[in-house]
Amino acid sequence: MHHFQKKVAVVKSTTAETNVYEVLPNTEVEILPDYEEALRALDYEQVDAILADDSILLGIIQQQPGQYRLVNHRLTEEPYAAAVVKGDRFLLNAVDQAVRHFKESGTWVESFTRYFSSQPVPELPKMGRRSSLGDITNQNNVPSSPTLPLPPSPTPPLPLAKPGTALRRIQNRGYLIVAVKDNVPGFGYRDPKTGEYSGLEIDLARAVAEQIFGARAKVKFHPVKSEQRLPLLRSLASIFDPVQKIFSILSTSLTSNWWHLGMAGKLPEFLCPKECVGQQDFVGFDYYWGISNLRIHRVKQLMDAAFGRFNNAPVWSGVLYDMLKFHAKLFPDKEILIVENGCVDVADGVKREDYIRQHIREVQRACNDGVKVAGYVCWSMTSNREWGLKFGPASDFGLYHIDLDTDSELKRKPTTAAATYREIIEKRTV
Known part of the structure; x- marks a missing residue:
């Protein structure tokens, strides 16, 4: 006996896209840009059904009577809402x-x-x-x-x-x-x-x-x-900016912030026992990518970075300064070490050497404001295998390039970024 899996269409960025894997766990999903595309896929038998709000489906049925029908029962109960700008x-x-x-x-x-x-x-x-x-x-x-x-x-x-x-x-x-x-x-x-x-x-x-x-x-x-x-x-108002700043900081340091919040005694005791509070010797965190606003294409770039598509990762150096200030306020008596910061050859249209300049400039800015920065480490000294990704310009963070796939002698070739980094170290400034 053959079992044929049903295929369901959902429209991108709708609650149907969010809920489909929960309400229909054994279904193959096709995510489409709009309802016209979803109907076209249904008409051409590329999908078996469309998952959407009942009012939307009723409207489609009303416009084209006899061509479609509602199946099954209501799967979720979801309120509609009208969104307005924050603060009024x-x-x-x-x-x-x-x-x-x-x-x-x-x-x-x-x-x-x-x-x-x-x-x-x-x-x-x-x-x-x-x-x-x-x-x-x-x-x-x-x-x-x-x-x-x-x-x-x-x-x-x-x-x-x-x-x-x-x-x-x-x-x-x-x-x-x-x-x-x-x-x-x-x-x-x-x-x-x-x-x-x-x-x-x-x-x-x-x-x-x-x-x-x-x-x-x-x-x-x-x-x-x-x-x-x-x-x-x-885009109607700039009053979202504080939310964006918090989002940018948290989006780049989700793991480390939980640790540091616990060490600072900012979490409930069931999450971090009180005997752990204040036990760290210094503050250390990584920083690579961030976004300055919640525009959809920037959020998508952040997701690209999360899935290893580093050449499209969003570059924004300003949040590194914000993170340094955040941790300095959390631990005013501790030194801060930036454990990792770096870039592939080109990300978000920014070359690696420019990325390094921009980010070290923010470190200097924080130092000038009194933040106790103990050190900065650029990742990576040489080419590396990044999380098992296919090796290439989009996954190579090395200041010195090594052709890991073909060069048996593993010869190191300095990149332009290596010269930039050397110059910054020698001058002790950007």
Whole structure:
């Protein structure tokens, strides 16, 4: 008896991509860029099914009746959310109230009936507890603002918010900009003939505009793919920068930071026994790659580095300074040793010799600020076998190149970076 494994399509950067291996563990997965590609793969029998939100699948079925059908039962229960920029509770309150009114006024039921007329109206979605990145990363432990009473309908325009806030910028602009899908019928769809937008999330966006301006028409739609949503949201304000800095530091030293936090007594005792606190003689860490923002292509580069594609690894020397300052604050009486720092021949368009200059410059900067740096070690003196990867320019960290695959005598040939490193050592400065 032959067993044929089913193949399921999911769209990149959706919750379906995140959950598919958990809810369908024995399924082969095809990750595609958008729903048009997923439907095309289904039509040509390249996949057996599409895993997606039920509202999205219902819209597809509604647009092409009789061609597709829903199978099995609902696999997960996932809340929908509207994301706003961090740091403005007034904007968050406006969105919260718009969502509540959208549901409790009957507008949600009207929208669902309009777009999915052949489907029974489901139970009214429950209001989830709202949260924001401000709540999650609140460094000052400031409590979130309370949920306000449901406003009367129709909604009058909101009073002008405090100058400098995201809500005030929106009010000054005179319209709301909302990132939406434009290719999912019933959810977020743009008619190619008329250019008109329709769908559940379109109606909700108009409800938010009405909450802020007292007019549903004061909204402009920005069509995006799933993976573009958060990067576009981040570009609206620089107030994510503290989160990015923390992410950059942690993303490059996940293992070592846990160790150092334990040695500094910053972890619960069940993670690090109290007798271990303060027992280290010096602080040592490695640093290679980092990112200065959470744009999707930079995060992908960081993942490339994690999987050994070092020629595409993201180069950002600034976080080395941040890490030195972080550890100096954690251990003000300890010396710091940078155990490893280095680069392949070219990474992220940066040559190895330039990488070394940039990073040692940050070490000098930290020293000038009083950080006790005991030493800096460049990895590696010669070519090496990096984690069993195929040997080549994308995996060779050596200041002296050795052709490990063909040269039986293992002759060392100095690279340009070796000369740069020698010059820095001789001059004791960049």
